Amino acid sequence: MGKFLLLAFRNVFRNRRRTVMTLLMVGGGVAGLLLAGGYFAFMTHGLRESTINNGLGHLQIFTADYFRRDEVRVLDTGIENWRQVAANVGSVKHVRGVAPRIDFYGMVSNGSKAAGFMGSAVDPNAEKSLGFVTNVVSGRDLDPRPTGEVEALIGVGLAKSMSVKVGDGLTILAMTSDGALNGVDVQIVGIVNSGVAQLDARYIRITLPAAQRLLSSDRVTNLVIGLDATEHTDQAYAEILPRLHGMPQELTLKKWIDLATYYKQVNTMFNGIFLFMGVIVFFMVLLSSVNTLLMAMMERTREIGTMLAMGTPRAWIVALFMVEATLLGVMGAVFGLVAGNLLGALLNSSGLHLPPPPGYTHDMPFKVLHVPAMMIGSSVLVVVSLALASILPAVRASRLQISEALAHV
């Protein structure tokens, strides 16, 4: 077996130029997959963390009714005893904090102009404790201490369309939980930029007590749970879920992935692109390798005939070609891994940035993550491609007529 492998190994380097070309092709495929996959991984990882840290959190608690039916009145599917729930959940391992939220809608006016808004009421202290980032581009964040004025943050797009700035006043109008129309004057303390233009065009954030007064309700829409690391989501989910049973209201626990619709779409798209690239690389390696291996087989026709004449089983000839191709695949994969990781490191240190994607206002840093699973997957892909590519030449070689092969020129 050792000599047989030695023969295969030496045969790989028989035609060095051709071997180098094959290694470049195979290695290039692996490196390409690593770079593209590493970039996609960076994008999805960044999107995941920004989605979570921009307010989604790792887990969220809702009432079961929230997903069963539409609200007839404001917050009628909200959580009543949310303080008790938050205290109960807050002691679970890996939980960094719990933040109550109210989502509400209404109209905003500056006296001369009115627009619809999407409101979010938060506890600024809880938000900060969870590390949620509010990108205040002008002014400051909400003050958690109760003051006489109702403070508000508004999106950069809404500020522009309403022609307001920090320090200006606005009136926001919303339906109360009783069905009445209520209004509150707010003072703009900051202008925020979430990076999503459509959201920024309609966004208003006020404190939780202010929203509860506006909506005449003590309920909250949901409780957002922040963990110390995204990787602990499943573990925390499993520990929190039993604690929600036995509450006066039927509650539902959702993981961030269940709520991150945009993230899932982007992830699916990247996975699709990566799969497509993988298919292209697979066929590229397969077809060019078949050609290369057929050439090698033709060149060695007489040698194969000699081996068969000496009583070498035909299965050995098949195995010889497949082992050679697999060795080529392994070497190509190693070359590709080294090249891909080096190029990735080079790109990461170059500080490249890409223009903002559609709907975003920030440009994107160009980074490549080194993902072990992707390295293994890409390597397996090319090794399997080479092994498959060798089947046709190997079978052809094993079926050669010995007398004809010996007479081959």
Next chain:
Amino acid sequence: MSETAELISVESVTRRFPMDHSYVNALDQASLRVCAGEFLAISGPSGSGKSTLLNLIGCIDKPTAGCILVDGVDTSSLKPNRMTALRREKIGFVFQTFNLIPVFTAAENVEFPLLVQGVSVGERRKRVAGALESVGLSARANHRPDLLSGGERQRVAVARAIVHCPALVLADEPTANLDTKNATQLIDLMHDLNRRLGLTFIFSTHDARLLEHTDRIVTLCDGQVVSDAITEGGSHGQVLASRLS
């Protein structure tokens, strides 16, 4: 097997090859018997059927008609895997163009038939050393074929052919790519191995100068055996004469 036991029996063998829209008979009703331990040359002009006959005896081709017995086994009815096993165990080959594996050293080339037979490493090492010594190439054991002269390469091929102690060594034009000196040396080497080890050699050649080094000369022409002569000093003259009569 005794020295005079019949090793090869070629009985009215015809080998027909398709050519364009007709056929050509490379061998036509050829018959031949070879005893164990013989040193036999098959001569004849190009296209006379020498290589075809060797291919048939060597079990790498099958006759269109007639039968061939190798050591008592009728090869015309053998299944491919049995043919392979027969070649592996009983026959050694020497080719005109040496046909050494270029990425193997001389010793590794000689070792290959033993590798295929599944011989143990220690036994392989011992037999390879012996085979290379018998062809006078012990000092060149670790050289690759491209570093050997034509004569040396063919001697390696001879060592490869005899290393597994076959019943029969077939050599198709083994001297065609050698100069006269190397060709004569090679024939003498094969003859010496024939005498020392009792190996049966059948080789084809169209070089008349080499025929005087053989015991028996079978001449082919247009696929037919036209003469079967015992040379001076031929060791089996009487036996063969009786078989051919």
